[in-house]
Each structure stands twice: as structure tokens, then as C-alpha cells.
Amino acid sequence: MDRINYQHLYYFWMVAKQGSVTAACEILHLAQPTVSGQLAVFEQAVGAKLLRREGRKLVLTDTGRAVFHYAEEIFALGREMAHMLKGRTTERGVRLNIGVSDAMPKLIAYRLMAPVLKMSEPAQIHCVEDKTERLLTEIGLHSIDMMLSDVPATPAAGTRIFNHFLGESVVAVFAAPTLAARYRDDFPRCLNGAPFLLPTTNTALRRSLDQWFDSQQISPVIQAEVEDSALLKTFGAAGAGLFFSPYAVSSEIQRQYGTQMMGLAEGVFERFYAITAQRRLKHPLVAAILENAQQGLFDLLDKPAAAD
Template structure:
């Protein structure tokens, strides 16, 4: 495809946004056969199927979703250019779509994103929480600009993406006040047989914690395994068990959840990464997140040895 027919792209974009050709007809003031024919021509020029029928519904293919994302950006920028030419300021400002791995501590995610809320230029930030594998797919389809994760992407993921190390934090143990009173003497030996809330076995932190338990000769009583980090802390705040979290946000955890820090899990740390489809950061908001992390956001900032 040497040159895009933007009229055809606009028809495709309108149909995708409206969810049906008949709804798009009312906006475009065109007959249904006309739009159907133009969509067929556009798919032929692209060389891929963009929309398929599922019953009475129109569903975008993977390629269609990627094309729609680009079209959305193109026509949004077109509206902004029109506003600028008319002397109107942009209502949208910069936009950033961020994927957040469900295993990533939400207080860490907030610390990374918070500086964007204070910048002078208006910014529109959209956060999507999901499993790492699905977010990597979204990056490949350009549906998100970056993702924040506790593990780097590997070649096995199948996505052509780049890892940007943000930093790492030591890990500490927290508990609700009543539960914390039982485990303050002879730490960490007193934790043998203690009730614990642990991340699920498919997380990097859980693998490190299992090794730490073995090294310390501690046999935990696992009350629950919780994948979502915020839900795990909610259980912990209710006194269901002891839990682990990054030391760098200890004060926020104690204040927000009403818990107490018992002590560090010596030798255990969590690492944090930004994952993008580009090696060089062109998006100013992504660059701001990376720069913020590199200026002392975490208590340990030595890059991991490869």
C-alpha cells in the first residue's frame, strides 16, 4: 500500500466507532451499499481483512484493531489542527495509554504516573490493568503506548518490544496491628507457622519469596494466594495474614491500609520495568515517567546484572 486513501480510512473508522454500517450511514449520509463497497476496496488496498461478521455484529480483526488505533490518532490530530487554525486551544492535550500488569504494586504504578498529573500542559491518561501477556499483545497492536511491569518482556513473548529498567526496591513484611503484635520478637524466626497472604506462583515475587522461606527455614501457613496486589493488601488490612510489599512505599502502605511493617525480607527485592514498542522514547509523557524513575524514585537503583 503506497498511499492511504483517507476517505476510505474515514469510512472504516466511522463504521468501527459506530459498530455497524447502518449507524455509520446516518452520520456519513451515504447509502449502505456505497459504504460496504468502499470498505471492500479499502481492505483490498490494505491487503488484509479488517472487519468480520459475528452474527449480526461487526467485529474488528487484529489488523483492524491496529488500523483503527492509527485512524483514531489521525482524525483526533486532524480535529486538533482545525481547532488550532481557528485559534482554539486543544481540549485533549497529550494522551498516554498505559498498561499496568496486575501483579505490579498499585502504589508503585501511582508513583510512576503521578508526576504527569502535575505538568503544566494538559494530559489525558488512560490506565488499563491486565495480565502481562495480554498487555504485550496490546503493545504489538499499538493499542497502548507503554506498560509497567514487575518482569521484563522476553523473546518468548513473541512481541517485538523493548525493556526499560526503572529501578528496584527491597521487600518488607506488613500486617494489621493486632496480627503484627504476635510476630515482633525474634524476627524473622517468629514467622515460622505464621499466616501469610502470598502472590500467585506465576509471579516473579512469589518465586523469590519461596526461596527466601527456604533459606530462613520458615514454613508459612498460606491463607490465600492473590494475583492482584491491591486486593492482597486489602485482605492483609483486614487481618487475614501477613503480606509482602516494596519497602519504598512502606509509609504509604501503613497509612493507607492501617498496617504495620514488621521488618525486611532480607535479600528479596522487586524490579520494575517500562515496556514499549520503541527503543527510543518519542512520546514526551513516556520520557517523563522514565526520567522520574531515574531520579531516585526507588531505594535501590543499580541496574540488574545481565
């Protein structure tokens, strides 16, 4: 297509947002045959199906999701321009679409994104959490600018996907106070037979922990396997079992969840990566996150707090 028909793009955008032609027509104040016809013309111009029917709803195809993402940006910029022309100031600033892997510790993710929130220029973060595989698809479709993950993308994810190593942290054992008091003596041998909350077997951390248990001759009682790191800590705070988390954010974990650190799992590390597509490498907010991590963020976080 040589030139985009923005009216057709707008009709597509409204249908995608509303989930049906009928709902979009009510907002557009147009007849259903008009919108359906223009949508078909737009799909023909694009050269691909953008929507498919599932039951009574229309859902986006992979190409449709990519086009919808660009439409969101285009019409958001249009609204911003309209506000500017009316003499209004905008607080939108630079937008960063970021994905966070569900296995990624959320406190680490926040620490990595914090510099963006403190920038002098206004910035807006749109953050989604999902499985690594789905987020990698979103990067390939340019729906997100970067993702934070505890594992690097493999070559199978695409040749235009890039890994940026951010840092690592040794892992520590945490527990609610009652459990910590019961299993504190003679660490880590005291953990044999203790109730544990562990990440699921498809995560990098779980594989490292299984090896650590074997090396220490510890047989844990697995109370639950939880993929989401924040939910796992919530279980741990309730006393359901001991759990592992990066030492880099130990003070926040103890303060936020009311837990106690029992000791370090020596030799077990969590590593963290930013993953981007080639065309997003120059995004200023991505650059700010990478620069902050490369300036020794994890070295600073891993230093034990000074005694009072």
C-alpha cells in the same frame, strides 16, 4: 496502498467503535450497503481483514486493532485542529498510552507516572491494566507507547522490544493491626504458620517469596493467591492475611490501607521495568518517566522517614 482513503478509514473507525455496521449507519446517516461496501473496499486496499464476526458483533482482528489505534489518533488530532481553528484552547496536550501489568504494584506505577502529571505542558495519560503477555502484544501493534512491569520482556516477545530497568525495592511484610499484633514478636520466625495472601505462582515475586520461605524455614498458611496487587492489599486491609509489598511505598501502604509494616523480607526484591517498542523511544513523556527513575527515584523512596 499508496494513499489512505480517509473517508473509508472513518467508516471503519465508526463501525469498530459501535461494534456493528447497523449501529454505525445510524450515526453516519447512511444505508447499510453503502458502509458495508466501502468497508470491503478499505480492507481490500489495506490487504488484510480488519474485522471478523463473533455472533452478532464485529470484533477487531490484530491488524484491525493496530489500524483502529491510528484512526483514534488521526481523528483526535482532527478534532483538536477544528477547535484550534475556531479559536478554542485545547487541553489535550501530549498523549501517553501506557499499559500496567496486573502484577505491578499500583503505588509504584503511580510514582513512576507522577512526573508526567506535574509537567508544565499539558499531558494526557491513557492507562490500561492487563496481563503482561497481552500488553506486549499491544506494544508490538503500537497500541501503547510503553508498559510498566515487574519482569523484563524476553527475547521471544520480539526483537524490537526494549527493556529499561527503572529500579528495585526490598520487600516488606504488612498486616492489618490485629494480625500484626499477633505475629510481631521474633520476626521473621513468628511468621511460621501465619495466614498469608500471596501473588500467584506465575509472578516473579512469588518465586522469590517461595525461596525466602524455604530459607527461613517458614511454612505459611496460604489463605488466597491474588494476581492483582491492589486487590491483594484490599484483602490484607480487611485482615484476611499478611501480605508483601515494596518497602519503597511502605508509608503509602500503611496510610492508605490502614495496615502496619512488620519487617523486611531480607534478600527479596521487586524489580521494575519500562518496556517500549523501538519507534516509541523518543516519546517525550516516556523520556520523562525514564529520566525520573534514573535520577534515583527508588533510592529516595527507600530511605526511612525521619523520626518526628
